Amino acid sequence: MECQECHQRPATLHYTQVINGHKTEVQICEACAKEKGYLTYPEEGYSLHNLLTGLFNFESGNIGSAGTHLDKGKETQCSKCGLTFSEFKQIGKFGCGECYHTFSANLNPIFRRVHSGNTEHRGKIPKRKGGNLHLKKQLATYKQELQDLIINEEFERAAVIRDKIKELEANINRKEERDSGDTSTFHE
Amino acid sequence: MTLQHFMNEAISPWMREQGPDHDIVLSSRIRLARNFADMPFPIIADQKDLEQIRKFFQHEYEHTSFEEYKSFEFISIRDLTAIEKSVLVEKHLISPLLAKKEGAAAALISGNEQVSVMINEEDHIRIQIYFPGLQLTKALNKALQFDDWIEEKVNYAFDETRGFLTSCPTNVGTGMRASVMMHLPALAMTKQINRMMPAINQLGLVVRGIYGEGSEALGNIFQISNQITLGKAEEHIIEDLESVVQQLIEHERKARTRILEQSGIVLENRIFRSLGVLKYSRIIESKEAARCLSNVRLGIDLGIIKNISRNILNELMVLTQPGFLQHYAKKTLSASERDILRASLIRERLQFEE
Ligand SMILES: [Zn+2]
Ligand SMILES: [Zn+2]
Numbered sequence: 307m308e309c310q311e312c313h314q315r316p317a318t319l320h321y322t323q324v325i326n327g328h329k330t331e332v333q334i335c336e337a338c339a340k341e342k343g344y345l346t347y348p349e350e351g352y353s354l355h356n357l358l359t360g361l362f363n364f365e366s367g368n369i370g371s372a373g374t375h376l377d378k379g380k381e382t383q384c385s386k387c388g389l390t391f392s393e394f395k396q397i398g399k400f401g402c403g404e405c406y407h408t409f410s411a412n413l414n415p416i417f418r419r420v421h422s423g424n425t426e427h428r429g430k431i432p433k434r435k436g437g438n439l440h441l442k443k444q445l446a447t448y449k450q451e452l453q454d455l456i457i458n459e460e461f462e463r464a465a466v467i468r469d470k471i472k473e474l475e476a477n478i479n480r481k482e483e484r485d486s487g488d489t490s491t492f493h494e
Numbered sequence: 495m496t497l498q499h500f501m502n503e504a505i506s507p508w509m510r511e512q513g514p515d516h517d518i519v520l521s522s523r524i525r526l527a528r529n530f531a532d533m534p535f536p537i538i539a540d541q542k543d544l545e546q547i548r549k550f551f552q553h554e555y556e557h558t559s560f561e562e563y564k565s566f567e568f569i570s571i572r573d574l575t576a577i578e579k580s581v582l583v584e585k586h587l588i589s590p591l592l593a594k595k596e597g598a599a600a601a602l603i604s605g606n607e608q609v610s611v612m613i614n615e616e617d618h619i620r621i622q623i624y625f626p627g628l629q630l631t632k633a634l635n636k637a638l639q640f641d642d643w644i645e646e647k648v649n650y651a652f653d654e655t656r657g658f659l660t661s662c663p664t665n666v667g668t669g670m671r672a673s674v675m676m677h678l679p680a681l682a683m684t685k686q687i688n689r690m691m692p693a694i695n696q697l698g699l700v701v702r703g704i705y706g707e708g709s710e711a712l713g714n715i716f717q718i719s720n721q722i723t724l725g726k727a728e729e730h731i732i733e734d735l736e737s738v739v740q741q742l743i744e745h746e747r748k749a750r751t752r753i754l755e756q757s758g759i760v761l762e763n764r765i766f767r768s769l770g771v772l773k774y775s776r777i778i779e780s781k782e783a784a785r786c787l788s789n790v791r792l793g794i795d796l797g798i799i800k801n802i803s804r805n806i807l808n809e810l811m812v813l814t815q816p817g818f819l820q821h822y823a824k825k826t827l828s829a830s831e832r833d834i835l836r837a838s839l840i841r842e843r844l845q846f847e848e
């Protein structure tokens with residue numbers, strides 16, 4: 307397949323772009339992709355900048371047609387790093403971890419687009435930082451198990467699980483108290 | 495050990511070992527993007543904050559070891575010359591983006607060059623780990639253990655719903671980019687690779703050349719990597735990548751056999767002519783050098799050329815890059831001066847094999 311821009315080199319990159327609600331397939335070579343701003347730098351091999359822009363165009367197109375205009379003063383802004391949503395759209399990068407919460411309401415369509423429909427993490431949970439999360443997930447499993455046992459009237463086994471739940475909950479509380487004291491950036 | 499240690503050899507010590515499927519897969523890499531919680535990302539952070547991170551890494555990790563990765567060297571980018579930076583980029587020890595950064599950008603590189611941690615690149619922390627051949631699972635396990643080791647001292651930016659928080663929305667979740675570097679001369683020769691690319695893209699993977707400007711993959715070296723980082727566990731991302739790589743290996747082997755059966759003499763001619771060009775040229779451009787090196791490497795893999803080590807491709811691809819040539823010459827060189835030095839270094843290297 308040849309590149310649709312230069313018609314010389316083979317197209318090695320393939321994008322789906324959404325502009326004003328119209329989906330277009332882009333078949334392009336890396337040189338043209340760089341030139342047209344698809345690539346920010348070669349390390350990543352691709353950039354979703356244009357993809358994001360395409361998506362945002364779609365959004366602002368809707369806003370425009372409804373006749374409303376975003377007031378700069380009312381724009382969502384990250385309380386921690388000061389990044390505004392329109393700045394985020396422009397650079398395609400978050401300024402800090404808090405941005406993820408600040409812009410949360412607008413992020414799912416972007417993540418879905420970029421990560422083929424996914425919006426939630428299913429991978430590694432860090433040992434320390436996510437310590438509670440491991441326990442919470444375990445707790446949820448126990449609680450489900452307990453319910454099943456009660457429905458099946460297996461009360462002896464249910465009692466065992468109930469004890470485990472109590473122990474786990476105490477554990478989580480202890481951990482939460484301990485962690486709330488640790489707000490430093492560099493862990494000692 | 496100093497920076498000089500990383501500058502002297504074109505090929506990293508770990509590359510000298512032969513990994514699984516080494517006739518086609520040059521290396522496997524896992525990269526993890528991580529950030530400090532409660533610190534703005536490098537794109538927006540104050541120099542002061544980034545400098546604090548740089549100092550933290552120097553203080554905590556310089557000359558430490560993690561399991562078999564011994565004596566980490568700490569390198570501040572601002573202390574490097576332009577040529578030194580390009581050598582580290584050409585060896586894939588740091589990214590072009592990190593090399594461009596002034597200020598508090600730094601790297602932590604293990605003595606055997608298998609692990610490198612980029613500090614204050616697009617994210618605060620980027621862990622990279624390499625293995626020879628196709629060893630994605632092993633690389634992933636090591637990377638995750640190394641990640642645990644760093645997490646002992648760093649409070650990561652992590653969110654229950656979104657996972658590891660990164661500066662770019664394309665990395666959020668696992669923060670993981672897994673990639674495999676492959677030599678695919680037969681698929682390139684028969685243009686099959688171009689037809690396979692859209693299908694591979696549809697699986698959420700990206701194929702690209704790693705050397706050369708534009709779309710052509712210089713030296714027929716391709717990199718296959720995952721695009722999706724959110725909503726899939728690391729092991730599953732690796733599984734999907736590995737299965738595509740296995741299929742590419744199979745297709746490449748079949749294509750090699752077919753070319754050998756249908757036009758063996760033509761292929762043999764091409765391979766030996768390439769060897770001749772490399773052995774006798776006085777001036778050689780990087781494109782021609784890459785093409786010839788790819789052919790010679792194919793000749794070695796097919797048993798047509800004997801007594802030349804497989805590493806000749808990886809080694810000379812790096813050794814003949816502009817940064818390395820200028821490092822060797824100890825001065826800046828014009829493009830035509832580089833073509834002369836490139837030819838002479840290749841001749842020298844091939845004589846060394848005889
Ligand atoms: Zn083009
Ligand atoms: Zn922010």
